[in-house]
Amino acid sequence: MAEQTHRFRPTVCLILPCKGPEPGLERNIEAALRQEYDNYHLTVVTDSEQDPAYGTARAVLSRNPEKHSRLCTSEGSENASGKVGALLTALDDEGGRPEVYAFLDSDSLIPSTWLRELVDPLKEDSIGATTGFRWYFPADGGFWSYVEAEWNAAGTNILFSNRYNFPWGGATAIRAETLDRINIHEIWSEAVSDDMSLNSALKNKGYMIRFLPQCTTATFADNNLQHFLSWAIRQTILTRVYNHSLWRYATVAYSFFDLTSVLGIITAGLCVLFSSSWLLPSVLLLSPTLLGPFRSLHRNSTFKRAMPQFREKFEKAAYKQAIASLIVPWVMTYCIIKSSRSREIEWRGRKYMLPE
Secondary structure (H helix, E strand, C coil): CHHHHCCCCCCEEEEEECCCCCCCHHHHHHHHHCCCCCCEEEEEEECCCCCHHHHHHHHHHHCCCCCCEEEEECCCCCCCCHHHHHHHHHHCCCCCCCCEEEEECCCCECCCCHHHHHHHHHHCCCEEEEECCEEEEECCCCHHHHHHHHHHHHCHHHHCCCCCCCCCCCEEEEEHHHHHHCCHHHHHCCCCCHHHHHHHHHHHCCCEEEECHHHCEEEEECCCHHHHHHHHHHHHHHHHHHCHHHHHHHHHHHHHHHHHHHHHHHHHHHHHHCCHHHHHHHHHHHHHHHHHHHHHHHHHHHHHHHCHHHHHHHHHHHHHHHHHCCCHHHHHHHHHHHHCCCCEEEECCEEEECCC
């Protein structure tokens, strides 16, 4: 009983921006409506009433009239991205001002305990925002889906660091008064990335970001190489523009990895062609590459404990993702090179030119 008394249970508005015929959208909205949290309401925002997501959302909400929910259309924003415009519309919604706002991506499936786990740490004044992350589960077993899943999973490493973590926009909660302190309407008025711009504003005010592995969301994807690279390059460009220190850190780390890998391959060749004395240097230089699959399996095990409801899916994908981990650093290097030469991204059918 004492534990329950000290739980932080403020009023919450859970915002779910949607656009287009998102696979699994109906299921994901249902999950958002079934949170084990008494004092919240769900606001679903679409681009327009003609958007396919609008009809899906309306059907789901109408089947659940007992749930406190609202469906609205985005007013848009001349200088911000479509998603940011939708978020600003929801923040200005006249359904009543909550104590906390939570943000959820439309392709994310969450357990019933997600919202209460995400909100509770906000009782600490030093916490600016809490965040989960996304875990990709390849839907049909395509090779590049496993590479995409592992590329994304590798990003969870930085979330455990107070220096480099950030509030991922697909699973974030923040107090309304904190949004006021950082002047979120001004921050987002010309923002393309909701989470990267929010991260900069929070860090500038000295707030901490609390990462909660148990609030990781599930996304089911089966993408080809072209779609994966387009997504990965866009994420890397956004990181370079909005979180340059992290991008610089990744550039140094992967440059070191590339150098040691190439030298390892060269010394392995020397070992085969000339002398076994090259074996030890080769093994040492190639060890970061060889350890990649083990790190992948360890990551898989960590998040399997955090997301027990998806245990079978983790086990099914574990070894294929571990193999995919061998090429992820090279894909990341490619993305870093591409991101260094471009400020333009395409997102949900729109092109954006990012600031210098």
